[in-house]
Amino acid sequence: MNIIELTDVSKTYERNVKALKQFSLSVQEGECVGVIGESGSGKSTLAKLLVGLERKDQGNLSILGSTVSLQNKKEKAYFRQHVQMVFQDATSVLNPKLPIWKSVIEPLENFKNLKPRYLDNTPDSALEIAKVLLNMVGLDQQYLQAFPDDLSGGQKQRVGIARAISLSPKLLICDEPTSSLDVTVQKQILLLLKELQQKNQMSIVFISHDIRAVVFMCERIIVLKDGEKVDEFLIDDIYSNERHPYTKTLIKAASYE
Amino acid sequence: MSVPLLEIHNLAIITTNQTSELSLIKGINLKVARGEIVGLIGESGSGKSLTAKAILGLLPECVKVSEGSIMFKETNVLTQSKKQRYSLLGRQMAIISQDYRGSFTPYIKIGKQMMETIRSHSSLSKKEAKQIAFDMLSHMDLPEERIYNSYPFQLSGGQVQRAAVATIMALQPSFIICDEVTTALDVINGEKVMNYIDMIRKKTNCGVLMITHDLTQAFKRTDRLYVMSQGEIVEEGPTKKIRRLPTHAYTKSLYASLLPLPDKQKETSARRVVDL
Amino acid sequence: MESIYQAKHRLIQYPTLTISLFLTVILLIMLTLGPIIVAHDPFQINMTNRLQSASMSHILGTDQLGRDLFSRILYGGRLTVGLGLIAILLALLIGVPIGLISGYIGGKLDAFFMRIVDGIIVFPDFILAIAIAGILGPSLTNIVIAIVLVKWIVYARVVRGLVMAEKEKEFILAAKISNSSIGKIIRRHLWPQIIPDVVAMAAIDVGKVILIISTLSYIGVGAQPPIPEWGALLNDGRGYFQVHASLMIYPGLAIMATVLCFNLLGDGVKEYMDPRKGGKS
Numbered sequence: 001m002n003i004i005e006l007t008d009v010s011k012t013y014e015r016n017v018k019a020l021k022q023f024s025l026s027v028q029e030g031e032c033v034g035v036i037g038e039s040g041s042g043k044s045t046l047a048k049l050l051v052g053l054e055r056k057d058q059g060n061l062s063i064l065g066s067t068v069s070l071q072n073k074k075e076k077a078y079f080r081q082h083v084q085m086v087f088q089d090a091t092s093v094l095n096p097k098l099p100i101w102k103s104v105i106e107p108l109e110n111f112k113n114l115k116p117r118y119l120d121n122t123p124d125s126a127l128e129i130a131k132v133l134l135n136m137v138g139l140d141q142q143y144l145q146a147f148p149d150d151l152s153g154g155q156k157q158r159v160g161i162a163r164a165i166s167l168s169p170k171l172l173i174c175d176e177p178t179s180s181l182d183v184t185v186q187k188q189i190l191l192l193l194k195e196l197q198q199k200n201q202m203s204i205v206f207i208s209h210d211i212r213a214v215v216f217m218c219e220r221i222i223v224l225k226d227g228e229k230v231d232e233f234l235i236d237d238i239y240s241n242e243r244h245p246y247t248k249t250l251i252k253a254a255s256y257e
Numbered sequence: 258m259s260v261p262l263l264e265i266h267n268l269a270i271i272t273t274n275q276t277s278e279l280s281l282i283k284g285i286n287l288k289v290a291r292g293e294i295v296g297l298i299g300e301s302g303s304g305k306s307l308t309a310k311a312i313l314g315l316l317p318e319c320v321k322v323s324e325g326s327i328m329f330k331e332t333n334v335l336t337q338s339k340k341q342r343y344s345l346l347g348r349q350m351a352i353i354s355q356d357y358r359g360s361f362t363p364y365i366k367i368g369k370q371m372m373e374t375i376r377s378h379s380s381l382s383k384k385e386a387k388q389i390a391f392d393m394l395s396h397m398d399l400p401e402e403r404i405y406n407s408y409p410f411q412l413s414g415g416q417v418q419r420a421a422v423a424t425i426m427a428l429q430p431s432f433i434i435c436d437e438v439t440t441a442l443d444v445i446n447g448e449k450v451m452n453y454i455d456m457i458r459k460k461t462n463c464g465v466l467m468i469t470h471d472l473t474q475a476f477k478r479t480d481r482l483y484v485m486s487q488g489e490i491v492e493e494g495p496t497k498k499i500r501r502l503p504t505h506a507y508t509k510s511l512y513a514s515l516l517p518l519p520d521k522q523k524e525t526s527a528r529r530v531v532d533l
Numbered sequence: 534m535e536s537i538y539q540a541k542h543r544l545i546q547y548p549t550l551t552i553s554l555f556l557t558v559i560l561l562i563m564l565t566l567g568p569i570i571v572a573h574d575p576f577q578i579n580m581t582n583r584l585q586s587a588s589m590s591h592i593l594g595t596d597q598l599g600r601d602l603f604s605r606i607l608y609g610g611r612l613t614v615g616l617g618l619i620a621i622l623l624a625l626l627i628g629v630p631i632g633l634i635s636g637y638i639g640g641k642l643d644a645f646f647m648r649i650v651d652g653i654i655v656f657p658d659f660i661l662a663i664a665i666a667g668i669l670g671p672s673l674t675n676i677v678i679a680i681v682l683v684k685w686i687v688y689a690r691v692v693r694g695l696v697m698a699e700k701e702k703e704f705i706l707a708a709k710i711s712n713s714s715i716g717k718i719i720r721r722h723l724w725p726q727i728i729p730d731v732v733a734m735a736a737i738d739v740g741k742v743i744l745i746i747s748t749l750s751y752i753g754v755g756a757q758p759p760i761p762e763w764g765a766l767l768n769d770g771r772g773y774f775q776v777h778a779s780l781m782i783y784p785g786l787a788i789m790a791t792v793l794c795f796n797l798l799g800d801g802v803k804e805y806m807d808p809r810k811g812g813k814s
Contacts, residue, residue: 038443051710080712087703095704097725103704107711163707182300183470187514209444212473212516238519253444255518256477 009059019045032204034218042227047175084164088176090153093160101130154185262464268325282488294465296479314342351430355437360421368405393423415446550801573601605761617743624684632692729806737799740792
């Protein structure tokens with residue numbers, strides 16, 4: 001069974017703004033699929049649809065076997081546990097009034113009976129669990145009591161990733177996870193995501209405007225323009241002549257040879 | 258090389274509050290010749306935008322130049338009066354910045370604003386100014402008639418940005434600073450704007466200082482490159498040379514963080530071995 | 534945890550807050566301990582003693598019925614300030630939850646609440662308070678009801694606006710997709726972001742409300758004789774202003790000082806809770 005199966009999904013906002021038109025996507029278990037799109041291409045809408053923050057208007061949508069209506073409490077809990085998201089803006093990804101350890105254990109607090117495998121040798125104390133989580137994303141435990149304002153953008157994004165993976169999700173949606181970060185930090189975050197994906201056998205939908213980041217992360221890439229899928233290809237075919245003119249422009253703009 | 262268009266010598270900028278002084282940038286030496294496009298690259302907070310503001314004379318109140326000189330067309334602009342420096346803006350020096358939303362007044366048509374800007378810097382008739390505006394807009398690949406008669410809010414962000422660039426270029430400044438121009442634009446519009454700036458540069462032989470954090474853009478567009486980190490220039494040289502052989506540790510780390518695109522020649526998928 | 538030393542250091546950093554807090558505490562102590570301090574019964578009429586100037590036994594003199602002015606001002610202050618605080622508290626209790634829920638849940642519920650709010654807010658609050666107090670009949674309780682009816686709207690609206698600005702932030706979305714309940718999101722993520730603004734606003738409003746209570750009593754729709762509410766004291770003294778101005782000056786000064794004190798407190802709280810808005814870095 002595919003983790004994600006979207007067929008002809010459309011989403012229209014007020015005043016007839018079509019954010020997504022007849023969009024189809026399937027993602028298999030353990031796969032990392034890239035979506036390239038610029039601002040206004042509908043990529044944020046796609047991300048929100050996939051995590052159940054927005055509702056589709058038309059088409060069929062199935063994620064982990066759920067239609068994401070989230071009416072049934074049990075179904076909702078299952079969906080929320082297994083579909084997580086890494087957000088774009090590192091500055092607002094954490095509640096500025098909460099210390100880091102409280103932010104990082106929040107998802108686990110909501111699933112009282114869940115004890116993920118990585119916590120096998122950890123005592124049942126919130127602070128200890130937070131320590132393990134920070135450790136998983138390469139953050140020193142000295143930041144446990146710190147507040148978000150004390151952290152750099154990259155560090156905040158690491159905490160955000162720790163939150164997202166704390167429930168051992170099957171699917172991680174990344175919406176521009178590095179676009180608010182400095183270039184030198186960007187690669188570290190992408191490497192971290194890659195490492196976590198392989199360790200936890202997650203599927204990832206990696207959404208970005210940065211073709212280099214998408215190519216770095218994914219084997220299969222979808223190009224989104226004005227709410228429509230204009231191209232889909234495997235990384236080996238990136239320079240193939242069959243590529244859509246828009247894809248070619250994007251590649252050309254990102255290379256300097 | 259003849260006398261450069263712009264020459265910054267040993268520039269230092271400090272910020273002061275009641276009690277203390279803080280050095281923001283120091284020991285900056287930078288040259289831009291006529292017809293040359295020079296890159297100034299660095300991460301956020303490295304001081305590159307501050308350097309640009311110092312050149313234009315637009316430093317905020319609490320920040321001031323403590324040392325050095327900025328020679329523009331063989332005159333030290335730092336010794337000039339505020340009024341003199343202000344008169345340089347537009348025809349002599351111009352900045353194309355990443356935030357274009359403020360470039361037009363929202364309730365006056367773009368065309369009228371363009372025409373007025375052109376006329377306030379020259380002695381052209383309305384008709385001649387309009388002709389120039391039309392030319393510029395069509396160079397920018399914009400539907401000139403429609404843009405000219407539109408209000409800013411009727412256009413997309415990319416169109417407004419390109420119209421703003423067209424207005425600046427209509428004055429044919431001899432020195433242009435591009436401050437993260439492509440950041441706020443989508444790729445296609447960004448490419449269009451940069452191609453256009455390049456075209457104007459070749460035509461009018463103006464100097465361009467391109468400020469960016471994007472190594473790809475810098476490699477692709479510039480003749481020479483300055484790498485800035487924590488308020489100092491750590492490396493400089495021809496772009497080709499820095500691309501081939503970066504020497505400073507910071508440049509190397511920037512280079513290392515540039516994510517690779519697949520190689521065009523090799524066809525095997527084995528090349529995508531990831532170094533974890 | 535913040536040590537006492539650090540707390541002290543922060544108070545020195547925020548002089549407005551420190552001074553206004555100090556003044557407010559003195560004011561509240563005086564009003565609470567009022568009955569113990571004063572030597573005279575504020576309701577005791579003594580016609581032989583009327584319109585006395587300040588003396589050792591009556592430090593602010595006496596009024597037209599020979600009652601001790603200082604005792605009356607202290608007693609009146611308990612009423613005026615106390616009722617002001619109660620009115621604000623009640624308005625907060627109604628307005629803040631409605632603003633939170635309306636702003637966060639949105640949709641039809643929000644539309645419903647906001648229509649009510651829009652309908653009422655078109656009237657200037659002071660005029661509306663006079664009208665409501667007038668309809669309900671003159672009494673202090675009715676004034677409080679009138680103020681609560683007018684003020685909750687302001688809080689609901691402001692809180693709703695703050696919530697709308699916060700609720701699309703990524704940490705709220707993150708809480709949502711990790712299965713946090715609406716209650717938890719409001720309590721843990723929204724409430725801490727809006728409380729500084731609400732507290733500051735409430736502190737400033739205490740001053741305003743004290744002014745409204747006094748004014749309404751002054752024009753006769755509030756406290757009735759012989760209740761020594763500050764506005765009523767002003768009204769009492771009105772007829773004797775030319776012969777014995779202190780009957781109006783002292784209650785007037787009391788109102789002014791108190792309002793100033795709460796306004797300062799509001800500014801101080803705002804600066805302390807959100808340094809960026811107070812102009813400090």
